[in-house]
Amino acid sequence: MKLTKKERQHTLQQTIADTPFVTDDDLAKRFGVSVQTIRLDRMELSIPELRERIKTVAEQTFEDEVRSLPIDEVIGEIIDIELDKSGISIFDVREEHVFQRNKITRGHHLFAQANSLAVALINDELALTARANLIFSNPVQMGDRVIAKAKVSHRDKHRTTVEVMSYVEKTLVFKGEFEMYRSTFQLGEEN
Amino acid sequence: MKLTKKERQHTLQQTIADTPFVTDDDLAKRFGVSVQTIRLDRMELSIPELRERIKTVAEQTFEDEVRSLPIDEVIGEIIDIELDKSGISIFDVREEHVFQRNKITRGHHLFAQANSLAVALINDELALTARANLIFSNPVQMGDRVIAKAKVSHRDKHRTTVEVMSYVEKTLVFKGEFEMYRSTFQLGEEN
DNA sequence: CTCCTATTAGTACCTAGTGCTAGTAGCGGG
DNA sequence: CCCGCTACTAGCACTAGGTACTAATAGGAG
Numbered sequence: 001m002k003l004t005k006k007e008r009q010h011t012l013q014q015t016i017a018d019t020p021f022v023t024d025d026d027l028a029k030r031f032g033v034s035v036q037t038i039r040l041d042r043m044e045l046s047i048p049e050l051r052e053r054i055k056t057v058a059e060q061t062f063e064d065e066v067r068s069l070p071i072d073e074v075i076g077e078i079i080d081i082e083l084d085k086s087g088i089s090i091f092d093v094r095e096e097h098v099f100q101r102n103k104i105t106r107g108h109h110l111f112a113q114a115n116s117l118a119v120a121l122i123n124d125e126l127a128l129t130a131r132a133n134l135i136f137s138n139p140v141q142m143g144d145r146v147i148a149k150a151k152v153s154h155r156d157k158h159r160t161t162v163e164v165m166s167y168v169e170k171t172l173v174f175k176g177e178f179e180m181y182r183s184t185f186q187l188g189e190e191n
Numbered sequence: 192m193k194l195t196k197k198e199r200q201h202t203l204q205q206t207i208a209d210t211p212f213v214t215d216d217d218l219a220k221r222f223g224v225s226v227q228t229i230r231l232d233r234m235e236l237s238i239p240e241l242r243e244r245i246k247t248v249a250e251q252t253f254e255d256e257v258r259s260l261p262i263d264e265v266i267g268e269i270i271d272i273e274l275d276k277s278g279i280s281i282f283d284v285r286e287e288h289v290f291q292r293n294k295i296t297r298g299h300h301l302f303a304q305a306n307s308l309a310v311a312l313i314n315d316e317l318a319l320t321a322r323a324n325l326i327f328s329n330p331v332q333m334g335d336r337v338i339a340k341a342k343v344s345h346r347d348k349h350r351t352t353v354e355v356m357s358y359v360e361k362t363l364v365f366k367g368e369f370e371m372y373r374s375t376f377q378l379g380e381e382n
Numbered sequence: 383c384t385c386c387t388a389t390t391a392g393t394a395c396c397t398a399g400t401g402c403t404a405g406t407a408g409c410g411g412g
Numbered sequence: 413c414c415c416g417c418t419a420c421t422a423g424c425a426c427t428a429g430g431t432a433c434t435a436a437t438a439g440g441a442g
Contacts, residue, residue, distance in 0.1 A: 115297075
């Protein structure tokens with residue numbers, strides 16, 4: 001038996017969300033209705049045409065790429081940064097970041113957020129972590145928003161020490177001291 | 192004065208690389224030639240049409256999204272383990288684990304491997320990292336195989352200390368001391 | 383029986399092209 | 413001076429994957 005309009009529209013929405021590169025023609029065949037019906041459905045649900053959907057996805061990538069040039073490969077979103085001084089990043093803990101059994105955030109994600117932020121802070125061509133001292137003071141649950149605050153505490157010719165404190169609400173959940181190695185040649189101008 | 196064919200084609204290639212969402216019409220106006228000339232240029236340079244370019248970018252994103260989900264559970268492959276005593280895991284460094292600029296492994300992947308191994312060693316329901324002391328003694332390149340060896344060095348009622356040494360060939364690249372917190376209630380069977 | 387909803391069919395038009403044929407402008411060689 | 417070559421331009425038919433619109437039909441509720 002065929003689906004009702006409501007059922008079909010609901011399924012349609014799901015199908016397009018899962019496989020956005022599908023044409024009206026494909027959909028019509030899949031649901032056993034005419035192309036026009038699919039078009040009416042899309043209109044009612046305000047789903048744009050295939051080309052617009054593809055374009056949106058592509059534009060997203062392009063924006064991401066442009067944005068990710070300087071603040072490259074960061075875990076968590078950097079919301080404020082002053083090079084060689086301080087920075088703040090946000091990391092929302094989702095399903096894939098926790099232990100399945102107890103829904104507690106796996107330590108390496110907190111480390112990754114803090115370490116990424118520390119790397120981003122360094123105003124040099126090359127920045128590598130040389131040493132780190134970590135304290136995981138409180139477990140972080142799924143759904144928590146972790147705010148990491150980093151501050152450069154010491155700096156000499158080749159080494160920069162960064163202190164990162166990560167909080168959920170007002171609670172300190174992680175503290176890390178990162179000794180970062182910098183390359184000698186500095187670029188000076190950066191954005 | 193106008194550009195020669197060679198100059199135009201070279202600039203065209205650059206322009207499309209920079210702004211892939213540009214139509215032949217736009218390009219024709221930009222270079223002061225006809226649309227047909229642009230089409231001939233694209234053919235000679237085997238540059239696909241706008242829609243194909245957009246589609247390629249979009250497909251890339253879509254694949255990336257799927258791929259980026261599982262930074263999951265155990266990082267690296269555990270090849271030997273004796274609970275509460277010692278363990279070994281292998282981690283092959285690929286493209287997605289390194290900094291784009293210098294192809295050096297990002298620190299959090301080495302941490303993740305070591306920390307995962309430390310967690311796996313603990314024969315308890317709940318194992319959380321409480322503290323860690325890390326030394327990244329040598330940079331790890333793309334393509335390297337990192338072998339992490341973990342050993343339990345100390346154990347009391349609630350805490351277990353695990354020492355992890357990671358090597359590429361015979362070179363120590365990472366050393367970590369993990370203080371792990373265990374839950375009291377033990378299950379015995381685990382994998 | 384009539385109104386309403388759901389669906390289908392068909393037309394004109396759009397964009398950003400491909401594929402093809404044909405024409406022109408300028409230049410060098412014989 | 414015409415011949416041939418390269419570079420460029422123009423036009424037409426056709427394509428996919430649509431939009432926008434009109435019209436027709438089937439089936440049920442009141």
